[in-house]
Amino acid sequence: MTHGLNGFSSRSIHSGYEPDSLYGPINTPIYASTTFAQDGLNELRGGFEYTRCGNPTIDALEKTVANLEGADYGRAFSSGMAATDVILRILLRPGDHLVLGHDAYGGTWRLIDQAFGPWGVEYTVVDTTDVDAVAGAVRENTRLIWLETPTNPALSITDIAAVAAIKGDAALVVDNTFASPYLQNPLALGADHVLHSTTKYLGGHSDVVGGVVVTNDASFDEQLLWFQGGVGPIPSPFDAYLTARGIKTLAVRMDRHCDNAEAVAEHLEASDLVSTVLYPGLPSHPGHEVAKRQMKRFGGMISVRFHSEEAARVFCLNTKLICLAESLGGVESLVEHPATMTHSSATGSQLEVPRDLVRISIGIEDIEDLLADIDVALAAVSAVEASAGVSADA
Numbered sequence: 001m002t003h004g005l006n007g008f009s010s011r012s013i014h015s016g017y018e019p020d021s022l023y024g025p026i027n028t029p030i031y032a033s034t035t036f037a038q039d040g041l042n043e044l045r046g047g048f049e050y051t052r053c054g055n056p057t058i059d060a061l062e063k064t065v066a067n068l069e070g071a072d073y074g075r076a077f078s079s080g081m082a083a084t085d086v087i088l089r090i091l092l093r094p095g096d097h098l099v100l101g102h103d104a105y106g107g108t109w110r111l112i113d114q115a116f117g118p119w120g121v122e123y124t125v126v127d128t129t130d131v132d133a134v135a136g137a138v139r140e141n142t143r144l145i146w147l148e149t150p151t152n153p154a155l156s157i158t159d160i161a162a163v164a165a166i167k168g169d170a171a172l173v174v175d176n177t178f179a180s181p182y183l184q185n186p187l188a189l190g191a192d193h194v195l196h197s198t199t200k201y202l203g204g205h206s207d208v209v210g211g212v213v214v215t216n217d218a219s220f221d222e223q224l225l226w227f228q229g230g231v232g233p234i235p236s237p238f239d240a241y242l243t244a245r246g247i248k249t250l251a252v253r254m255d256r257h258c259d260n261a262e263a264v265a266e267h268l269e270a271s272d273l274v275s276t277v278l279y280p281g282l283p284s285h286p287g288h289e290v291a292k293r294q295m296k297r298f299g300g301m302i303s304v305r306f307h308s309e310e311a312a313r314v315f316c317l318n319t320k321l322i323c324l325a326e327s328l329g330g331v332e333s334l335v336e337h338p339a340t341m342t343h344s345s346a347t348g349s350q351l352e353v354p355r356d357l358v359r360i361s362i363g364i365e366d367i368e369d370l371l372a373d374i375d376v377a378l379a380a381v382s383a384v385e386a387s388a389g390v391s392a393d394a
Contacts, residue, residue, distance in 0.1 A: 008068065008181075008182060008251050009251040009252070011064075011067050011068060012064070012068060012247050012248055012249075012250050012251060013248045015063065015064050015067035015068070016028075016059075016060040016061065016062070016063035016064030016065075016067060016244070017060040017063070017064070017244075027241075027245070028056075028057055028060045028061075028241060028244055029056070029057065030057055030237050030238055030241045031051075031055055031056045031057045031237050032237055032238070033051065033055075034050065034051050035049070035050050035051070036048045036049055036050070051234070051237065052228070052229055052232050052234060053228065053229035054228075054229075055234075055237050055240070057237040057240045057241050057244075058076050058234065058235060058237060058240040060240070060244060061074075061076050061212070061235075061240040061241075061243055061244045061247075062074035062075055062076050062212065064244055064247055065181070065196065065198075065202065065212045065214060065247070066214045068181035068182075068247070068250075069176075069181045069185055069186075069187060069194055069214045070185050070187055070188055071187055071194070071214035071215060071216055072215070072216045072218070072221075073214065073215050073216070073217075073218070073220075073221035073224075074212055074213070074214040074215075075212065075213050075214075075221065075224040075225060075228060076198070076210060076211070076212045076234065076235050076240060076243075077210065077211040077212065077213070077228070077233050077234065077235065078209070078210065078211070078233045078234055078235050078239075079197070079199065079209050079210060079211050079233075080177065080195070080196065080197025080198070080199060080200075080210070080211035081107055081108075081111065081197075081211070082211055082233035083195055083196075083197075083211030083212065083213050083233075084107075084108055084111060084175075084195060084211070085111060085115075085233070086213070086224060086227045086231075086233065087173060087193065087195065087213060088111070088112065088116055088121075088144075089227070090220065090223045090224070090227070091143055091144045091171050091173075092116060092121050092143055092144060093120075093121075093143075094119055094120030094121065095120055095121075095122075095141060096121055096122070096141055096142075096143040096144075097121070097122045097123065097124065097139050097141045097142045097143065098112070098121065098122075098123045098124075098142065098143060098144040098145070098146060098170075099123070099124050099126060099128075099134060099137045099138060099142060099144070099145045099146065099170070100112060100123050100124070100125050100126075100146050101125070101126070101127070101128040101146070101147060101148055101151060101156070101158070102125045102126060102127050102128075102350055102351060103148075103151045103152075103153075103154040103156055103351065103353075104146065104148050104151060104152070104175075104351060105148060105151075105152045105175070105342075105343075106338075106342060106343035106344070106345050106346040106351060106353070107342075107345070108146070108148075108175070109345075109346055109349065109351045110345045110346070113349070122141075124137040125350040125351065127156075128145075128147055128149075128156070128158040128163065129156050129157060129158050129159075129286070129287060129290075131158075131159060131162045131163055131166060134163055134166065135166040138166070138167070138168055138170060142168070142169075142170045143169075143170055143171065144170055144171050144173060145163060145167050145170050145171070145172050145173070146173050146175070147160065147163060147172065147173065147174045147175065147186075147191075148174070148175045148177075148178070149174065149178075149179070149184075149294075150178045150179065150280055150287075150291075150299060150301065151178075152177070152178060152301075152342075152359075153301075153303050153338045153342070153343065153353060153357065153359040154278060154303060154353075154357075155178075155278040155279060155280060155285070155287075155301060155302070155303050156287060157280050157285070157286075157287025157288075157290045157291045158287075158290075159290045159293075159294070160172075160174060160186050160189040160190060160191060160294055161189045161190050161294070163190075164189065164190025164191065165190070171192045171193065172190065172191045172192050172193075173191065173192065173193045173194070173195060174186035174191040174193075174194050174195070175194075175195045175196075175197075176194050176195065176196055177195070177196050177197045177200050177201070177329070178200075178201075178299055178301050178328075179295060179299055180196075180200075180201040180202065180250060180254055180299075180329075181196075181202075181250075182201075182250055182251050182254045182296065183254060183258075183295045183296045183297055183298075183299060184294060184295045184296070187214070187215075187216060189294055192215065192217065192220075193213060193214070193215045193217070193220060194213070194214045194215070195211065195212075195213055196211065196212050196213075196214075197210075197211055198210040198211055198212050198243045199211075199327065199329070200327070200328055200329030200330075201250065201253070201254065201257075201300075201329040202243055202246060202247055202250065202329075203242060203243045203246040203247075203329075203330075204246040204247075204249065204250065204253055204329060204330060204331060205242075205246055205330055205331055206327065206330035206331075206332065207242060208239050208242040208243055208246075209239070210235045210239055210240070210243050253331065253364060254297070254299075254300070255297075256364040257299065257300030257362055257363070257364060258281075258297040258298060258299060258300060259367070260300070260362045260363070260364065260365070260367050260370060261279065261281070261298070261299065261300045261301070261302055261362040262279075262281050262298065263367050263370075263371070264302060264360070264362055264367075264370060264371065264374065265277050265279035265281060265282055265302050266282070267371055267374065268302070268304055268374065269282060269284070271378055273306070273307070273311070273378050273381050273382055273385070274304055274305070274306060275305045275306055275307050275356065276304070276305040277302065277303075277304055277305075278302065278303040278304070278305070278357075279298065279301075279302045279303075280295070280298045280299065281297070281298030281299075300329070300361065300362045300363075301328060301359070301360070301361055301362070302359075302360045302362060303357055303358065303359045303360070304357070304358045304360065305354060305356050305357050305358075306356045306357075306358065306381065307356065307385070308356055308385075309339075309355040309356050310384060310388075311356065311381045311384065311385060312337055312355065312356045312357060312358045313337060314377075314380050314381050314384050315335070315358055315377045315378070315380070315381050316335050316336065316337050316358055316377075317380075318376060318377040318380035318381075319335050319373050319374070319376070319377045320373055320376065321333065321365065321369055321370065321372075321373040322334065322335045322360065322370070322373050322374070322377075323335070324336065326341055326342050327361070328359075328361035329361060330361070330363065331363050331364050332363045332365070333360065333361060333362055333363035333365060333370060334360070334361040334363075335358060335359070335360050335361075336358070336359050337357075337358060337359075338353045338357060338358075338359050339352075339353045339354070339355040339357065340355075342359075
């Protein structure tokens with residue numbers, strides 16, 4: 001069924017699985033079995049023996065994501081952070097060094113700083129949008145350069161190909177969660193390995209947690225496979241099924257996410273109540289030209305800086321349709337205050353998030369409803385600022 005398919009939507013629906021010859025199910029079955037019958041001593045039927053070491057439902061998901069990223073191999077994990085941890089454990093040893101972006105996801109930094117730091121791994125935090133700064137941070141013992149682009153939550157854009165050109169012997173890993181394979185394919189731009197939190201856009205419905213790593217390196221893939229079986233950070237077959245089901249509509253969802261985000265970004269940028277709108281699709285964004293080169297469109301994530309922390313908090317507390325909640329990438333719109341929510345662990349570090357910043361995951365609702373909800377929250381911000389101004393004059 002997958003032969004000769006070039007289009008993204010066709011591959012997202014059909015790659016990774018073909019109906020079996022027994023019953024011919026169109027959807028990948030949920031193989032809810034811990035173990036599999038063998039035809040003889042260590043003679044595996046279909047290549048599967050025990051779900052921790054491989055399962056047909058999980059295998060289908062892995063093949064689908066690898067196909068969409070243009071990769072030879074893919075391995076699924078129980079969460080994006082589990083996938084991150086495995087990558088770090090494969091690539092780093094005590095005494096090694098890595099380069100990390102100054103606005104990377106707080107959970108990634110926390111893992112590196114609090115788990116790998118005491119183990120003897122060193123890291124340097126730089127602005128990865130400055131390729132010269134990245135090059136200057138690379139040492140003889142640098143084994144890894146970790147990129148997010150767009151970043152979480154500042155929506156910074158790094159030129160992947162430019163960093164690939166100066167990385168030397170270090171592995172270049174790109175967290176492609178914000179873009180999804182529909183908008184960006186880092187392996188084609190020179191990355192060595194690509195990570196996704198499948199919890200976000202790939203699953204797309206806020207109902208399943210997972211992660212996946214794709215690569216063209218056979219040796220690296222063998223090590224990923226070892227960690228799946230040797231440590232066990234795998235998704236359940238049902239989680240893999242839900243993620244694969246979400247991927248079937250990835251293209252149509254991402255187009256709607258992008259349509260809505262572009263309209264919301266322009267609407268917010270026109271408001272005097274907003275200090276800065278951080279969205280790569282706006283010509284005012286410093287990474288706009290790079291994003292145009294390496295992304296198909298600009299994604300569904302927007303961050304907004306207000307004139308004060310109080311204004312940011314008021315905005316978050318006064319949307320109704322846009323729910324106050326962590327996470328992102330689902331069909332519903334979500335708003336959060338990273339400094340006190342998803343990125344609170346980075347407070348006081350080099351990755352501390354400005355307290356006047358709000359992150360919005362733009363869903364696929366009707367744009368008129370989203371804009372109306374945003375206007376209600378902006379009106380609340382206006383009222384608070386007006387009240388503060390009166391008090392100051394008094």
